Amino acid sequence: MPLIVISIIKAAVVAFVLLTALAYVQWIERKVLAHIQLRVGPYRVGPHGLLQPLADVIKLITKEGVMPSHVNKFFYLMAPFMAVALALISISVIPFGTKLEIPALGFSTPMELTDVNIGILVILAISAVGVYGVALGGWASNNKYSLLGGLRSSAQMISYELPMSLAIVSPLLIANTLSMRALAESQAGFYFGFIPKWHLFQLFPLQIIAFLIFVIAGFAETNRVPFDLPEAENELVAGFHTEYSSMGFAGFFMAEYCNMITICAVATHLFLGGWQPIFPAPYSDYVAPLIFLLAAAFLIFHSLQTLKTRTWDKYTFPAFGVIFGGLGAGLLGVVAFVPWLREAIIPLFWFVAKVFLLLFLFIWIRGTLPRFRYDQLMRFTWLFLFPVALVQLLATALVVALWN
Amino acid sequence: MADIETPAAPYLEETVIDSGTTREMTLNMGPQHPSTHGVLRIVIKLDGEIITDAKADIGYLHTGIEKQCESKTWQQVVPLTDRVDYLSNLSNNLAYCLAVEKLLGLEVPLRAQYFRVMLSEITRINSHLIWLGTSAIDLGAMSVFFYCFREREEILRLFEFFSGQRMMTSYFRIGGLALDAPRGWRKWIKKFLDVMPSRIEMWENLLNENPIFKKRTQGVGFISLEDMLDFGVTGPMLRGAGMKVDLRKDVPYSSYDKFTFDVPTQTSNDVYGRYLVRMEEMKQSLRIIQQCYDGMPEGDWTADAPKIVLPDRERMKTQMEALIYHFKIVTEGFRVPAGDVYQAVESPRGELGYYVVSDGTSKPYRIFMRTPSFGNLQSLAKLFERVPIADSIASLGSMDFVLGDTDR
Numbered sequence: 001m002p003l004i005v006i007s008i009i010k011a012a013v014v015a016f017v018l019l020t021a022l023a024y025v026q027w028i029e030r031k032v033l034a035h036i037q038l039r040v041g042p043y044r045v046g047p048h049g050l051l052q053p054l055a056d057v058i059k060l061i062t063k064e065g066v067m068p069s070h071v072n073k074f075f076y077l078m079a080p081f082m083a084v085a086l087a088l089i090s091i092s093v094i095p096f097g098t099k100l101e102i103p104a105l106g107f108s109t110p111m112e113l114t115d116v117n118i119g120i121l122v123i124l125a126i127s128a129v130g131v132y133g134v135a136l137g138g139w140a141s142n143n144k145y146s147l148l149g150g151l152r153s154s155a156q157m158i159s160y161e162l163p164m165s166l167a168i169v170s171p172l173l174i175a176n177t178l179s180m181r182a183l184a185e186s187q188a189g190f191y192f193g194f195i196p197k198w199h200l201f202q203l204f205p206l207q208i209i210a211f212l213i214f215v216i217a218g219f220a221e222t223n224r225v226p227f228d229l230p231e232a233e234n235e236l237v238a239g240f241h242t243e244y245s246s247m248g249f250a251g252f253f254m255a256e257y258c259n260m261i262t263i264c265a266v267a268t269h270l271f272l273g274g275w276q277p278i279f280p281a282p283y284s285d286y287v288a289p290l291i292f293l294l295a296a297a298f299l300i301f302h303s304l305q306t307l308k309t310r311t312w313d314k315y316t317f318p319a320f321g322v323i324f325g326g327l328g329a330g331l332l333g334v335v336a337f338v339p340w341l342r343e344a345i346i347p348l349f350w351f352v353a354k355v356f357l358l359l360f361l362f363i364w365i366r367g368t369l370p371r372f373r374y375d376q377l378m379r380f381t382w383l384f385l386f387p388v389a390l391v392q393l394l395a396t397a398l399v400v401a402l403w404n
Numbered sequence: 405m406a407d408i409e410t411p412a413a414p415y416l417e418e419t420v421i422d423s424g425t426t427r428e429m430t431l432n433m434g435p436q437h438p439s440t441h442g443v444l445r446i447v448i449k450l451d452g453e454i455i456t457d458a459k460a461d462i463g464y465l466h467t468g469i470e471k472q473c474e475s476k477t478w479q480q481v482v483p484l485t486d487r488v489d490y491l492s493n494l495s496n497n498l499a500y501c502l503a504v505e506k507l508l509g510l511e512v513p514l515r516a517q518y519f520r521v522m523l524s525e526i527t528r529i530n531s532h533l534i535w536l537g538t539s540a541i542d543l544g545a546m547s548v549f550f551y552c553f554r555e556r557e558e559i560l561r562l563f564e565f566f567s568g569q570r571m572m573t574s575y576f577r578i579g580g581l582a583l584d585a586p587r588g589w590r591k592w593i594k595k596f597l598d599v600m601p602s603r604i605e606m607w608e609n610l611l612n613e614n615p616i617f618k619k620r621t622q623g624v625g626f627i628s629l630e631d632m633l634d635f636g637v638t639g640p641m642l643r644g645a646g647m648k649v650d651l652r653k654d655v656p657y658s659s660y661d662k663f664t665f666d667v668p669t670q671t672s673n674d675v676y677g678r679y680l681v682r683m684e685e686m687k688q689s690l691r692i693i694q695q696c697y698d699g700m701p702e703g704d705w706t707a708d709a710p711k712i713v714l715p716d717r718e719r720m721k722t723q724m725e726a727l728i729y730h731f732k733i734v735t736e737g738f739r740v741p742a743g744d745v746y747q748a749v750e751s752p753r754g755e756l757g758y759y760v761v762s763d764g765t766s767k768p769y770r771i772f773m774r775t776p777s778f779g780n781l782q783s784l785a786k787l788f789e790r791v792p793i794a795d796s797i798a799s800l801g802s803m804d805f806v807l808g809d810t811d812r
Contacts (some may be wrong), residue, residue: 037550146433148453148793224543226616235793237438370616371544373794374453 184274639754
């Protein structure tokens with residue numbers, strides 16, 4: 001098959017999966033947040049609100065986009081488009097697994113869109129340009145709250161770019177590469193047979209510090225609690241997207257979640273060993289089927305109890321239980337008997353699992369912490385995070401230089 | 405007052421960002437804004453993120469309740485007082501009833517007094533819960549809001565159990581209570597007393613030592629004690645500045661002198677201090693409720709005043725005299741001797757006073773309400789002096805005003 005056809009197919013698959021994942025990350029966020037806050041969350045549309053993202057998408061698409069008369073039309077329309085486009089582009093250099101190889105067809109392709117040898121730089125560059133979407137949106141709305149939101153956002157994102165870049169550099173120094181794929185591959189293996197050789201566990205405790213700095217800066221980059229000042233509802237109504245409705249709003253919304261996924265994916269590749277499993281190989285392969293089978297057992301067990309929730313759970317729980325059970329059994333079969341498919345699926349599973357773990361952290365923090373004040377946020381990055389990142393980087397560089 | 409030492413405002417010297425020559429921006433916050441807690445409009449002038457000038461524009465929730473009172477009979481005013489401060493209704497009921505009882509020279513039986521104290525304290529917890537939830541959500545701590553509303557729901561159920569209404573209870577009437585406490589009230593109060601301390605502990609665990617919460621509240625929202633006294637600020641705000649004023653202790657009413665409780669104070673005079681004061685007040689309220697629960701006297705729940713208090717249905721249907729009184733009270737109301745009286749109670753927000761003037765008829769001549777929210781809100785301009793927007797929101801939450809209470 002010519003490369004271009006494969007690339008187009010892959011792009012379509014990635015775009016579809018990513019956009020669906022975006023919608024469902026939002027569902028997960030609403031559900032998790034709701035349970036933290038003693039609520040139920042989405043519940044009405046589909047079983048346990050599973051079709052809520054679809055309903056939201058339909059609503060946002062069909063809704064009238066109100067454009068206030070006082071906006072700068074060109075930038076007003078461009079800002080959300082820019083935000084979402086840039087957010088979606090950065091996923092193209094992130095590998096999701098090793099490679100998909102079908103021996104029967106003699107077909108082989110790496111599981112990513114492009115393997116750029118400066119992948120991490122591309123992501124940094126794109127996320128830096130991403131500021132424009134928010135800043136322009138705030139400015140072009142010609143609304144005072146939006147202006148303040150855009151202002152806060154651009155100052156915050158530029159400030160946090162620095163410690164973030166410094167935190168990124170130290171794993172790069174260890175791995176001696178800029179390609180995401182090479183980064184992930186360099187973290188294979190285990191110390192003493194059980195501690196994974198992830199960057200997180202190397203040069204203890206320098207890389208743990210780097211990881212924490214990266215995650216904190218990631219929170220600020222994606223405008224999440226406790227750094228959600230640009231859209232601080234209680235101060236600035238909705239911040240930079242106050243004047244946006246319909247797809248304009250959806251653009252910013254999608255960009256936020258897409259950035260979140262990107263940050264989590266980059267953190268996974270830099271520090272958490274990409275798709276490298278947490279246990280040595282033959283055992284770790286069975287984790288994925290086990291999780292699905294456990295989920296199936298859980299659902300079927302609950303469907304046999306007298307349920308106090310939806311009456312429909314009588315039917316949907318066993319149905320989902322059977323689906324999960326089938327998936328689990330299928331995976332078990334794949335792991336045991338189909339080596340070429342196992343090579344593709346198991347790394348993918350580990351990668352996605354780590355990304356979702358980090359996403360869960362993002363959501364958890366949102367349900368727990370209050371918000372910083374603007375000057376505290378700036379002081380935190382310039383007087384604490386930046387020096388710590390610098391010292392950490394120097395120490396890492398020194399150790400790496402002496403080691404080699 | 406002058407001997408109480410208040411710390412200097414740490415914010416004013418430290419973090420004013422000098423942005424050179426810039427143009428000021430006028431921002432119209434409200435009347436619809438997520439953190440004005442009602443329909444309050446604040447016109448603020450901004451220099452970057454720093455507020456240079458703020459003016460509160462109140463009156464959007466003016467309902468004319470004070471004027472309406474003049475066309476109602478004395479008893480009919482009680483439901484109106486519920487609607488003044490709709491988050492602490494029973495405190496309003498209490499202040500009004502005590503004022504009219506003072507004019508009438510009525511002695512309310514001890515059981516009714518104890519119930520009044522108990523329910524007023526539950527009201528205080530209820531009101532503080534809403535304050536805690538909303539001021540926490542203003543700082544971005546979303547979950548606390550929902551935790552507070554779980555307990556508030558329990559309290560509202562308790563009110564419904566007592567009076568049949570969740571919010572507008574009108575449970576205190578002139579001369580006592582509307583009804584005796586329903587059977588099984590001990591079980592409800594016991595459950596409430598059992599569960600609340602652990603819940604308060606949970607919120608304190610969430611917020612007390614939270615570094616971000618402390619950063620956002622400590623040293624924020626400073627206003628000097630002299631200014632507060634000039635503006636007529638009362639309640640937890642004054643106690644947060646180290647002044648030990650509490651009408652329950654200073655001018656005991658409704659047998660508050662029979663209970664032992666402390667008046668918590670803090671000297672930090674900031675949002676965090678006010679937070680600590682209110683949290684401690686909730687615990688003290690629980691103490692008072694516990695004492696009411698333990699020492700609830702038996703007896704009547706209304707005063708022995710047949711010309712004022714409605715007879716119960718049983719007597720009304722069997723006794724001629726009771727029927728006549730019932731008819732008289734319902735059709736034209738009872739007469740209150742001419743005179744005027746000022747009765748203040750310690751509402752969750754501060755001094756809530758009712759100045760009641762009677763001309764000897766069955767309708768009040770004039771009722772003036774000295775509401776704590778109005779006084780507390782006057783400090784807004786001072787609190788907003790050269791602070792960032794984010795701090796202004798924090799101080800706004802710490803004032804704990806209710807717009808219905810402000811505008812009447």
